[in-house]
Amino acid sequence: MAQVRLRVPLFWSTLLSLVLVYLLLAYGFPALTMVVTGSDRWIPVPRTLMAMFMILAIVGALVYVSTSDEKLAEFTRPLQTVLRGDLEGRWSLWARGARLLCLLVVPLIVGGLVYLQVRPSVGSPTALRIQHPTIPGAFERLTNPFRNPDGTIKEGKVLEEGAVLYQKNCRPCHGTTAGGDGPMGWGFRLKPANFRDPGTIATLVEAYLVWRIKEGGIGLPPEASPWDSAMPSWKGELSDEEIWKIILAEYDTAGVEPRKPEKSP
Ligand code: HEC
Structure with missing residues (x-):
C-alpha cells in the first residue's frame, strides 16, 4: 500500500531546525528565566554563548545530513537546482530568479558585513600625544x-x-x-x-x-x-x-x- 506522507524536503527541515534552535536561544531560554526567577525581566543568553550553540547546531545538522549518501543528495538537491537554474516547466523562472538572487545578493550581504567588521573605526590614531601644547x-x-x-x-x-x-x-x-x-x-x-x-x-x-x-x-x-x-x-x-x-x-x-x-x- 502506497503511503501518502507530507514530507518537508531535508534542506528546508534542516534550515527550519536551525531557525528553531535560534529562536529557542534568543527567546525561549530568556523567557524561561522569567519563570524560574519569578522576575519580570528576562536574562538574555550571552552573545558568545549563543554563537557557540549556533555553531554546534550547524555542525550537528551537517553531520546529520551527511550520515548517508541519500540524505546528502537530498540535502544538496535544492542548492544544486538553484545554482544550475535548470529546472523545467513552471518552476524554471523561480529557479533562475533564486539563482540570480543568490549570486548577487548573498555576496553583497557577506561583503557588506565583512566591510562593517574590518572598516577602521574613528578611534584615536596611534600618534604620540603632545602633553603640553602652546597656550592660546x-x-x-x-x-x-x-x-x-x-x-x-x-x-x-x-x-x-x-x-x-x-x-x-x-x-x-x-x-x-x-x-x-x-x-x-x-x-x-x-x-x-x-x-x-x-x-x-x-x-x-x-x-x-x-x-x-x-x-x-x-x-x-x-x-x-x-x-x-x-x-x-x-x-x-x-x-x-x-x-x-x-x-x-x-x-x-x-x-x-x-x-x-x-x-x-
Ligand atoms: C573626569 C575626570 C577629571 C576630573 C573630574 C578633573 N580632571 Fe583634570 N584631567 C583629567 C585627565 C584625564 C587629564 C589628562 C588629560 C589632559 O591633559 O587633558 C587631566 C588634566 C588636567 C590638567 C592638565 C595637567 C597637565 O600637566 O597638562 C589640569 C591642570 C587639570 N586636569 C586640572 C583639573 C582641575 C582643577 C579639576 C577640578 C576642577 C579637574 N582637573 C577635574 C581628568 C579629570
Whole structure:
C-alpha cells in the first residue's frame, strides 16, 4: 500500500531546525528565566554563548545530513537546482530568479558585513600625544589675583576655599593628594594628570592651568589628541575666582610651585 506522507524536503527541515534552535536561544531560554526567577525581566543568553550553540547546531545538522549518501543528495538537491537554474516547466523562472538572487545578493550581504567588521573605526590614531601644547594667546598673560607680586598667597581663607573646591570637583579624578589616583581616574585610558609629578603643573605657569581647567580635554588642539582626554571643561561650572582658588590649592596639595612667568619685555 502506497503511503501518502507530507514530507518537508531535508534542506528546508534542516534550515527550519536551525531557525528553531535560534529562536529557542534568543527567546525561549530568556523567557524561561522569567519563570524560574519569578522576575519580570528576562536574562538574555550571552552573545558568545549563543554563537557557540549556533555553531554546534550547524555542525550537528551537517553531520546529520551527511550520515548517508541519500540524505546528502537530498540535502544538496535544492542548492544544486538553484545554482544550475535548470529546472523545467513552471518552476524554471523561480529557479533562475533564486539563482540570480543568490549570486548577487548573498555576496553583497557577506561583503557588506565583512566591510562593517574590518572598516577602521574613528578611534584615536596611534600618534604620540603632545602633553603640553602652546597656550592660546587669550590666556597667556593672566595672573592669579589671589597672589602677591612675590608669589605668596594673599591674606584670607582663599587657600582653604580652594582646597574644598578641589576636593569636591577634582578629587574624583586627580586624587585626594593630587597624585592622579582618584577613584574615577582608573576608568580612563589616559589617566588624570598626577600633579605631584614634576612633569605636570610644576612646569606650567598658572595661566596655563586656567586654560586647561576652563576648556578641558575638548578644548585641546588636535596635536594633543583631545579625543583621549576625559578632563572636563569647567567654564560653565566654576567662576574665574573659584578656578584661581582651586589652582592655589592644587599646587599646595601637590606640594609643588608654579613655574614663574617669564618677564615680558
Ligand atoms: C573626569 C575626570 C577629571 C576630573 C573630574 C578633573 N580632571 Fe583634570 N584631567 C583629567 C585627565 C584625564 C587629564 C589628562 C588629560 C589632559 O591633559 O587633558 C587631566 C588634566 C588636567 C590638567 C592638565 C595637567 C597637565 O600637566 O597638562 C589640569 C591642570 C587639570 N586636569 C586640572 C583639573 C582641575 C582643577 C579639576 C577640578 C576642577 C579637574 N582637573 C577635574 C581628568 C579629570
